[in-house]
Each structure stands twice: as structure tokens, then as C-alpha cells.
Amino acid sequence: MKPLTKEEMKLIVGGSASTPCTNNGDCTTHITIKCNGKSQESGSGRCYDSGNGMVCHYSVAC
Numbered sequence: 001m002k003p004l005t006k007e008e009m010k011l012i013v014g015g016s017a018s019t020p021c022t023n024n025g026d027c028t029t030h031i032t033i034k035c036n037g038k039s040q041e042s043g044s045g046r047c048y049d050s051g052n053g054m055v056c057h058y059s060v061a062c
Contacts, residue, residue, distance in 0.1 A: 018055060019045075019055060019056040020053060020054060020055060021047035021054050021055060021056050022047065022054060023047050024044075024045075024046045024047050026047060026056065027044055027045030027046055027047055027056035027057075027058070028044045028045075029044075029045075029056075030042050030043065030044070030058070031045075031058050033058065033059070033060050035060050035062040036062050040060040040062070041060070042058035042059060042060050043058070043059075043060070044058075045057050045058035045059075
């Protein structure tokens with residue numbers, strides 16, 4: 001898979017779910033994210049430290 005261009009990166013919309021996690025394997029479910037007025041289903045998320053604990057972050061490419 002080739003790296004995203006800067007233009008493609010600008011089109012990615014992210015959303016955080018309040019799903020607690022300990023690793024990326026905990027973020028395999030999909031969530032719906034609004035993207036240019038349409039709802040799109042995300043891929044698997046990644047686990048990151050939100051400052052209030054570890055939570056899942058999901059994104060879609062618009």
C-alpha cells in the first residue's frame with residue numbers, strides 16, 4: 001500500500017469513541033462518522049491516549 005499524499009490526508013475525518021482500550025485489537029468494531037454530510041462507516045480504529053485514558057480512534061477517508 002502506498003503512502004497517502006498530503007491532499008488525501010486532508011480528506012481523512014476522525015472520530016473518537018468512548019470505548020476504552022488497551023491495544024489496537026480492542027478497536028476492531030466500526031462506527032459511523034459524518035463525512036461531507038453523509039454517514040460513512042469507519043474501518044478498524046486504533047487505541048490512543050486521549051488524556052483521559054486510552055480510547056479508540058476511528059477514521060474514514062472522505
